[in-house]
Amino acid sequence: MLQNVQRVQFKTLGDERGKLIVLEELSAQCPFDVKRVFYIFDTTPGTVRGKHAHHQMRQMLVCISGSCTIRCDLGNGKVTDYELNWPDQGLLIEGLVWHDMLDFSKDAVLLVLASEHYNEADYIRKYEDFTREVQENAQRNQT
Ligand code: T46
Numbered sequence: 001m002l003q004n005v006q007r008v009q010f011k012t013l014g015d016e017r018g019k020l021i022v023l024e025e026l027s028a029q030c031p032f033d034v035k036r037v038f039y040i041f042d043t044t045p046g047t048v049r050g051k052h053a054h055h056q057m058r059q060m061l062v063c064i065s066g067s068c069t070i071r072c073d074l075g076n077g078k079v080t081d082y083e084l085n086w087p088d089q090g091l092l093i094e095g096l097v098w099h100d101m102l103d104f105s106k107d108a109v110l111l112v113l114a115s116e117h118y119n120e121a122d123y124i125r126k127y128e129d130f131t132r133e134v135q136e137n138a139q140r141n142q143t
Contacts (some may be wrong), residue, residue, distance in 0.1 A: 002080050004097050005072045007062070007092035016107040021088060023060070023113060031092070032058045032115040039064075039111045043104040053124045055133075058115035061091045066108030073098040075134035084110070096137065098130050 010029050013020045025034040040049065053075075061070060066101075067085035075098060082091050093099060101110060116122060124130045 002072055002078055002097070003072055004074065004093065004095035005082070006092040006094075007082065008092050010062075010088045010090055011014050012088050013103070014030070019088075023062075023090075028094050029090070030060050030099075031033055031111055032060075034113045034115065034119050036114040036116070037111070038042075039109055040101070040104075041065075041109040043068075043108060045106070047104065048100050048102045051098075053096050053098045053130045053133075055122050055124065056116060058092070058094045060113040061093065062087060062089065062111045062113075064111045066105035067103070068101055068105065068108045068110055069103040071100040071102060073100075075131045076138075096124075096130065098124075098127065 004073070008029065010021045010023070013022065020045060021029075023030045023034075025032065061084065063084035064087045070082045070084060070091055071079065072082065072093065073079045075096065084091060104110070125131065
């Protein structure tokens with residue numbers, strides 16, 4: 001498990017009629033104030049999305065249908081792939097994490113709960129800017 005990335009197992013409610021999962025802001029299921037929800041679906045086969053990090057945004061990713069892989073890179077040589085393939089699995093990404101989304105199944109629907117409204121200024125889209133910020137943070141934390 002990478003620092004800044006956490007798998008979350010959601011509590012499933014349900015009965016003989018089926019299953020139900022509740023994601024509420026500031027709960028154990030989602031520990032931040034949710035300002036935005038978006039979802040990614042009908043992805044072109046073989047495509048890789050993401051390829052960025054965020055300065056501030058916290059997000060919970062849930063593949064509510066099908067499957068996909070989230071590749072998380074901390075910019076210090078630590079890279080981990082997380083497969084999401086069931087609606088009771090969340091991936092909480094906080095802090096500086098370069099993330100790619102890939103290996104989408106045809107039926108994949110990736111739901112994202114976000115802690116901030118959309119703001120392009122929060123994106124780090126160049127990998128070298130990302131590693132520079134990671135190094136600056138590490139130096140700041142040492143002093
Ligand atoms: C992330 C991953 C997991 C908006 O106008 N508003 C929005 O809220 C979002 C999310 C996107 N857009 C526009 C910006 C682009 O012109 O939609 C277009 C596609 O966005 P993007 O290329 O950033 O999509 P992904 O799949 O690479 O990344 C998205 C989120 O943008 C990002 O925050 O962490 O999903």
